[in-house]
Amino acid sequence: MISDIQLQRPAWLGMRQREFAAALAAAGLMMGFALPAHADSTDGTFPTAEQVGGEVYQAPLKIGSTLPTDFAAFDVQGAKIDFGTVIKGKRSLVVFFISAVPVSVNELKRIEDFINKNAPKVNLVFVNADTVGVALEGGPQKAISATVSTVQLVAKEHGLKRPMYVAPNDALSPTGLSNRLAFRGLPTSFLVNDKGAIEKIFVGPQHWKKGDI
Amino acid sequence: MPISRRDFIKGTLAAGLAGAGGMLAGPSFAARHNSAGEAQAEFFSKFEGNVILLPGKYSGTVQALDLAVPETLAWFNYGLTGVNMPIPHHIAAMPSADPYIGFDFYQTMQPPMAPYVNENSPEWRDRGDFKMFKMRYDGSGKQNSIHVVNDIAATTGMALGVHVSIGVGENAKKYVAFADGQKDMVLITTIDDNPKIVKALRADYDPIARQVNISHVFPDPATGMFDFQGRKGMKTSHEAMLGEELMPADPTAVFVDAFTWHPTLPLGAILIRRLGCCAIIDTNTWEVRALLSTAKGSPDNFPLVKQQGFTWTFAVPSVLTPLHEAGFLPSGEYFLACNNVLQNNIGVFRATDPDPLKWKKDKFVEGFGNKYLPLHMGNVPDSRWAYFTMWARKPNNGYIAKVDTKSWEVVHKWDTGPDPHTCDCTVDGKYMTTVYSGNQGGESGLVVINVDNNKIEARLPSPAGHHDHVVVPKDWEGMKSSRSTSV
Numbered sequence: 001m002i003s004d005i006q007l008q009r010p011a012w013l014g015m016r017q018r019e020f021a022a023a024l025a026a027a028g029l030m031m032g033f034a035l036p037a038h039a040d041s042t043d044g045t046f047p048t049a050e051q052v053g054g055e056v057y058q059a060p061l062k063i064g065s066t067l068p069t070d071f072a073a074f075d076v077q078g079a080k081i082d083f084g085t086v087i088k089g090k091r092s093l094v095v096f097f098i099s100a101v102p103v104s105v106n107e108l109k110r111i112e113d114f115i116n117k118n119a120p121k122v123n124l125v126f127v128n129a130d131t132v133g134v135a136l137e138g139g140p141q142k143a144i145s146a147t148v149s150t151v152q153l154v155a156k157e158h159g160l161k162r163p164m165y166v167a168p169n170d171a172l173s174p175t176g177l178s179n180r181l182a183f184r185g186l187p188t189s190f191l192v193n194d195k196g197a198i199e200k201i202f203v204g205p206q207h208w209k210k211g212d213i
Numbered sequence: 214m215p216i217s218r219r220d221f222i223k224g225t226l227a228a229g230l231a232g233a234g235g236m237l238a239g240p241s242f243a244a245r246h247n248s249a250g251e252a253q254a255e256f257f258s259k260f261e262g263n264v265i266l267l268p269g270k271y272s273g274t275v276q277a278l279d280l281a282v283p284e285t286l287a288w289f290n291y292g293l294t295g296v297n298m299p300i301p302h303h304i305a306a307m308p309s310a311d312p313y314i315g316f317d318f319y320q321t322m323q324p325p326m327a328p329y330v331n332e333n334s335p336e337w338r339d340r341g342d343f344k345m346f347k348m349r350y351d352g353s354g355k356q357n358s359i360h361v362v363n364d365i366a367a368t369t370g371m372a373l374g375v376h377v378s379i380g381v382g383e384n385a386k387k388y389v390a391f392a393d394g395q396k397d398m399v400l401i402t403t404i405d406d407n408p409k410i411v412k413a414l415r416a417d418y419d420p421i422a423r424q425v426n427i428s429h430v431f432p433d434p435a436t437g438m439f440d441f442q443g444r445k446g447m448k449t450s451h452e453a454m455l456g457e458e459l460m461p462a463d464p465t466a467v468f469v470d471a472f473t474w475h476p477t478l479p480l481g482a483i484l485i486r487r488l489g490c491c492a493i494i495d496t497n498t499w500e501v502r503a504l505l506s507t508a509k510g511s512p513d514n515f516p517l518v519k520q521q522g523f524t525w526t527f528a529v530p531s532v533l534t535p536l537h538e539a540g541f542l543p544s545g546e547y548f549l550a551c552n553n554v555l556q557n558n559i560g561v562f563r564a565t566d567p568d569p570l571k572w573k574k575d576k577f578v579e580g581f582g583n584k585y586l587p588l589h590m591g592n593v594p595d596s597r598w599a600y601f602t603m604w605a606r607k608p609n610n611g612y613i614a615k616v617d618t619k620s621w622e623v624v625h626k627w628d629t630g631p632d633p634h635t636c637d638c639t640v641d642g643k644y645m646t647t648v649y650s651g652n653q654g655g656e657s658g659l660v661v662i663n664v665d666n667n668k669i670e671a672r673l674p675s676p677a678g679h680h681d682h683v684v685v686p687k688d689w690e691g692m693k694s695s696r697s698t699s700v
Contacts, residue, residue: 044606046456046583049533049555056459056487056532056555057420096461099333100450103463129461132334133327133451136271136654146331153335171459172554172606178461185420185464203420204464 051174053182060182060203066196067094071177073127074166076155078148083127083165084196090123091194093213096167096178097187098130099150104186107205109158111189114208122191122213126164128154129177129186143168244357245313246284257281257671260661263639264312264350264685265646268301268320269677271329271653275301275320276677277350277359277685279313280639280646280661283673286313287350289359291322298325298340303681305377305389305696307404312685313352317362319389320346323374324444326451329653333450342443343372345391347406362406365391369410370438371400372445375452376471379404381697382545383479384496385689390472390481394453396446397469398430399483401499412499413439416485416492417465423530425467425485425515427492427501429523455604456554456586458487458535470537471700476693477545478567484700488529489536490515491550493569501525503569507550507560508533513573536560537588540699542618544596548572549699551587551601559587559601561621576621584609591636591645592694593664598624600636600645607631613647615667625667629660634680638694640687644670648679 049055061067069084087094095111097104108126115124128151131143138146147166155164170176178184189202191213206212248254260280268275276288291299302321309316324341326332345365351358366372373393380388388411392399398415402408413430432439444450448463458468468486472494475481480502483492489511493503504515504527511533518526534556541548541564548564559578566572581587584605591600598615603626605611611633615625630649638645644661651657657678661671686695 044584044609046554046557046586046606048583052459052555056489056535057423098461100327101461101463102447102450132331133329134331135652136329137331146334150331150333153333169461171457171461178459184459184461186461188461 046172047174047179052179057184058179058182060201061190061198063198063200065198067190067192067198068180069196071167071180074144074148076148076152076164076166078144081165083167086125086163086165087123087192087196089194091121091192092123092125093189093191095124095126095187095189096129096181096183097126099128099132099147099154100130101186103205105154105158107187108154108160110205110208111187112160112162115162115213118208118210119213124162126151126160126162128164128166129169129183131166131168244352244355245279245286246282248282248284257283260639260644260671262312262641262687264316265637265659265682266304266306266318266685267648267659267675267677267679267682268304269675270300270302270650270680271325272677273299273301274677275304275348275359277357278659278673286352287357287359289348291320291346294344294346294361294364296322296342296344298337299344300325300341302374303376303696303700304683305379306683306685307379308686308688308692310687312350315349315351315353316685318348318350318683318685319365319377319379319391320348321374321377321391322346323393323395323452328454342366343374343393343396345373345377347408363408365402365408366442368408369400369402370432370436371398371410371413371441372443373398373400375469376700377696378471378473378700379692379695379697380474380481380496381689381692382474382476384474384481385692388496390474392469392471392483394468394470394486395449395451396441397448397465397467398441398446399469399472401472410437410439414483414492414494414499416467416469416483418467418488418529420464423528424518424526425488425490425504425529427483427504427525427527429499453486455537455588456606458554462487468535473540473699474697475541475545475564476543476698480567480569482539482541482548484536484539486535486537487532489532489534489552490527490529491536491539491548493572503572504529505548505550505562505569505572507536507539507552507574509552509556509558509560509574509577513562514570537586538590538700540590540592542596542599543592543594543693543698546596547575547618549590549599551590553586553588557581557583557586559616578616578621578623580623585611589635590699591638591647592699593638593645594642594691594694598664600647602633602636602647604633607652613645613662627660627662627667627669629669630656630658635682635700637682637684637696638664639684640691642694646682646684648675648682650678650680653678
């Protein structure tokens with residue numbers, strides 16, 4: 001089956017792999033998501049392949065489907081928020097990144113500048129899809145506060161003004177954020193309409209151009 | 214009658230003392246405790262000849278343990294190298310006919326990072342480093358010592374922090390390999406005290422084309438060095454934790470883990486975690502000969518799409534499971550791949566054909582369920598058994614599994630302690646040593662298992678939280694059951 005998902009050919013393919021003329025992987029990308037949770041990662045269980053989309057690189061969410069927003073999220077003060085209200089009724093670009101992945105952090109400013117210039121009315125939000133390591137620094141109860149501090153630092157050092165959030169992710173749980181939203185590369189940005197339906201998905205750094213948003 | 218605390222054992226350098234140049238010359242002594250008459254002396258004397266190197270990850274040290282006493286012969290804090298918060302990671306020892314007199318070893322280092330600390334916080338972001346050191350244990354005088362021979366990262370300009378393995382068989386007495394999964398690179402150097410760059414390789418994934426590119430990387434011709442010291446070249450600021458090959462990451466990230474050497478053929482394997490594959494490299498030409506796919510239900514290898522210059526492109530249309538470690542039996546008959554996360558099994562490839570495109574997955578070792586990941590591999594000299602660390606997330610401990618290499622069945626298991634890591638056999642092949650680290654803060658120690666009767670013979674404490682260890686091999690043949698063929 002041919003997918004109608006638009007995966008933008010990211011900038012890094014040109015920057016790092018000039019010799020390749022990679023075609024878009026169209027075949028086999030049709031797959032719905034939202035599997036029921038069968039394995040609770042709190043007991044140390046690892047997911048089966050079926051629970052996380054069948055393989056390491058699972059098919060992305062379908063264009064036209066509603067972006068799930070019922071995941072745990074925190075604002076930069078560490079307060080828990082309802083992420084659905086962040087994008088409700090607004091055409092939005094939701095950018096998932098991780099402070100531990102330099103290419104995704106470096107892309108944030110480029111996205112912000114592009115949106116400010118070319119689509120200023122789009123509701124741009126950044127989401128750090130992970131919590132930082134704290135096993136020897138106080139344990140899990142410190143995870144949110146430590147991650148919030150880190151994203152505040154990212155925002156400050158990169159001059160970012162758009163809203164930023166923290167969304168914990170358990171990559172080994174079928175209900176973990178990255179498995180539910182089916183992303184592996186960073187940043188992954190979802191352009192959603194004012195009804196929350198996915199218009200486009202961007203993976204990795206981009207050669208942003210007018211018309212992309 | 215009082216027993217002298219220190220007794221100097223007179224000896225000469227044994228003929229055939231292996232290792233690269235710079236070893237000790239002239240009449241020699243070793244500072245070893247004579248435990249005769251002590252309550253446990255007779256028991257531990259059966260481990261004579263075994264010196265074990267134990268790096269402590271978050272303790273920043275390495276010790277050389279005389280298992281026959283037992284006593285630490287010498288220890289070293291890597292902070293003395295100038296690294297602020299050193300994290301010794303993986304280790305490999307050169308052979309020595311008399312390890313009490315001296316031997317060389319290699320140590321890699323990575324910066325402090327998740328899951329233990331927040332590596333991007335102001336408190337940690339500038340601490341620690343990626344490093345590879347050639348080290349030397351000197352037991353030739355009245356004071357044993359360990360010291361740095363070469364800072365290989367500074368010498369070559371490439372700093373990698375995961376597995377180190379020393380060439381054997383066709384590659385014996387020649388090469389040492391370093392690998393890193395944050396930079397997705399492998400470096401091969403010579404084993405002399407001022408090592409020379411032999412080859413560097415890098416792996417990058419294209420998730421849109423679903424292809425992996427394995428390339429030679431070249432030093433700057435003007436300097437003869439790379440520009441990948443410190444954190445330069447990182448795709449992620451922390452190594453993917455055990456089992457986290459599913460973590461969102463740089464789109465090109467593949468999490469290279471190690472380079473393991475075929476014991477008899479001029480071949481080596483680059484272990485590529487995230488893609489569940491191993492690139493088989495011709496160590497005469499450093500060309501990529503095949504890309505093995507290790508998952509059950511996948512083909513034996515992924516097809517080469519093209520080669521352009523020094524880049525080999527393989528199609529990887531699907532990845533049924535990541536893997537972690539993989540290695541060869543000392544006999545060279547089999548290559549074993551630890552698939553984990555989405556499939557927890559060990560793929561068994563027949564590996565005797567000089568053409569790795571003909572290596573087939575004969576069998577899988579299975580039955581580990583969905584809580585235990587096949588991780589490290591440890592060999593015995595006659596290849597009768599293979600030992601695997603079955604790692605588990607909290608609250609589970611994990612265990613060590615002994616596998617029969619004829620039936621490919623698990624024949625015994627041991628829960629040695631929380632966060633178990635590497636296995637390595639004694640020089641006579643009679644015992645398997647294994648470490649556990651208590652997740653870098655809890656229970657930690659060294660366990661010695663009888664290979665024949667499966668009894669835990671000894672358990673020694675350690676405050677150092679070991680993520681790796683190695684028994685100093687006796688000779689180059691002994692290297693085939695050490696950190697050469699498996700990690």
